Amino acid sequence: MASVVTPPVGGPPPKLPPQGGPRAPGPKFPESPHLSEAGRRMRDEIVEMLPLLREHAAEGEELGALAPATLEAVDRVGAFKITIPIELGGYALGARDTAEIVKVLGQGDASAGWLVIVSSAARNALGFDPKAHDEVFAGITDWVGPIMFGATVFAPKVGDGRKVDGGYLVQGKWSFGSGSKHAAWGSVGFEYDDPAGGERRRAMGILSRDQYTIVDDWHVMGLRATNSNSVRADQEVFVPDYRVVHTNDLPRLMDGLRGEYAGLAFKHSPIGGMVATTCAFAALAVGIAEGALESFVEQAAKRPPFNLPYRTMSEMASIQIVAGKARAVVNAANAVLWRHADEIDRRALAGEDFLPWEEPSITMDLVHQIHECLRVVDGLLLALGSSAVALSNPLQRAVRDIHVLGTHGGFRLDPMAEINGRDLFGLDPFPMIAALGSPAPSAGPPKAPKPE
Structure with missing residues (x-):
């Protein structure tokens, strides 16, 4: 049993760190060997533009699209081209790079992070006839978004x-x-x-x-x-x-694109690419939670409590406990995220594939972290109180954004747990993507869409 060290009676009190200002989310570790120079540059430039992203996030909600200033800023750092081949003017970044970039975007404007992830739809065009991808990428140099x-x-x-x-x-x-x-x-x-x-x-x-x-x-x-x-x-x-x-x-x-283009993104196996995308969405959830925790700490340090005789909410033990637990969840989510992102890139560089039965377990880890972050963000808003529900407060937007993320069909907790439970009990797995097959023979053509 570990002993507890206490200062001698009458001795000097333990030296404490200076007060004031929010702390970093957790301990610093050496940067991943899979974080490229391009990925580090994008991440760091997005950190610098977080004030701009936060300033225009509400405008984007009103527009139902990214605010022009946000769209231009995210495009300027190259984030919409992270999965496009280097030969076509992109960066072909790996799983760790993408997760680092998306996580920081999530701290400022989760919608921007989401659009950076789904911009990878352009990668699918590379599997078409060359004439098709020539058309799609003809304007990539000047296109914004x-x-x-x-x-x-x-x-x-x-x-x-x-x-x-x-x-x-x-x-x-x-x-x-x-x-x-x-x-x-x-x-x-x-x-x-x-x-x-x-x-x-x-x-x-x-x-x-x-x-x-x-x-x-x-x-x-x-x-x-x-x-x-x-x-x-x-x-x-x-x-x-x-x-x-x-x-x-x-x-x-x-799969035929592996090695066809330069860059780590084109070394991933099909399953590796699939779990890399899930890593990116998990990174978005972690970024939302980190941004919410930062905002919570800043606000609690300024706001007086409603019914307790403290100068600020940050002096309340209950608020300190909420913040401490939130930091632990964020740190744990980061550890799981980085472990899987680095392993995806390591295998890609080594030419090692993922086996089909590995995918559900990895996806379950990441989906679980998404929902742990969701619970943290909910708890931060509830602890801060009614001031957090104002539309001008970033905490309420974090709650709404992460709940929409968590409802996505690919990230719902219980269905993913069922898939993993079947594996644990030795039951036959479900198809990974059922829609890739042809419809059942009995399925007739769908009815023509009704005008709205």
């Missing part, structure tokens, strides 16, 4: 299409097109009847900006500036063959 968004590619219900000479005629409504107001291109899912055998098949097509209409339906409680609106094509639009791939071919096509 993500160049392409994805909407309802792997959802249970997608758009409807039919095969014609030279391509497909496609129509439908596609939900959750994050970044739709900022992007030049959109990738969408559709089903069609194969003329050769009558089989119902599923594909992904790339639409140009003039082929869809943005629907004003992203009226939500949080992440409002992600402009995750639906897009629709009420009339059939022509998508040439070279801008279409079948979804069950995607894993093979994306």
Whole structure:
């Protein structure tokens, strides 16, 4: 049993650190060997622009899209190009770089962090015919914001299409097109009847900006500036063959990109790339929690309590306990996040693949940390009290943003726990992405979308 050291009776009191000002979130460790110079530069430049991001976050919510100043600033540091090949003007960053960048964005404006993650939709274009990715990336140098968004590619219900000479005629409504107001291109899912055998098949097509209409339906409680609106094509639009791939071919096509381009992003295996994306979303949750804790400490050091005789809330033991527990959760979340991000990059550099049964366990770790951070942010708002619910208070936005993040289908805690529980009990696993297969033979074509 460890002994407790106490100062001698009558001796000098223990020396305490000077008072005043918020502390760092936790202990400092050596920087990861997988953090590149480009990743470090972006991260540090975003730290410097946190005041700007926080200043314009409410404006972005009102606009339903990133505020112009935020969009320009995030684009200027290169964050929307982190997964684009170096040969095409991007950075092709790895899992650790991406997580570091997204986490810092989450401290300032979670919507900006979300859009940086989903800007990786442009990477899918690289698996298409060269003519398609030449079109998509033709304007990448001058484009401000993500160049392409994805909407309802792997959802249970997608758009409807039919095969014609030279391509497909496609129509439908596609939900959750994050970044739709900022992007030049959109990738969408559709089903069609194969003329050769009558089989119902599923594909992904790339639409140009003039082929869809943005629907004003992203009226939500949080992440409002992600402009995750639906897009629709009420009339059939022509998508040439070279801008279409079948979804069950995607894993093979994306795996074929390994080594085709320079940069760590193109060394990841398919499963490595998948868990790297989950790491990025977990990093966003950790960033939101870190920003909320910083704001909580600053506010508690200034506000008097409602019904206790302390000068400020920071003098209350209950507030100190809330802050201390929050810091422990954030530190633990960082430890899990960095462990997995570094392992993803280590395996990519070593040419080692992840095995299919490793993915659920890693994803469970990360999803669990997302929800631990969510509980922390909730607790900070409740502890600070009614002043935190004002729309001008960043804490209430952190609560709303992290709750929307936590409701995403890929990050819901209990379904992910069920997947892991099946593994623990030796039961057959579910398909990793069920939508990659063709629809069941009994599934007929979906009805034409109703005008709204």
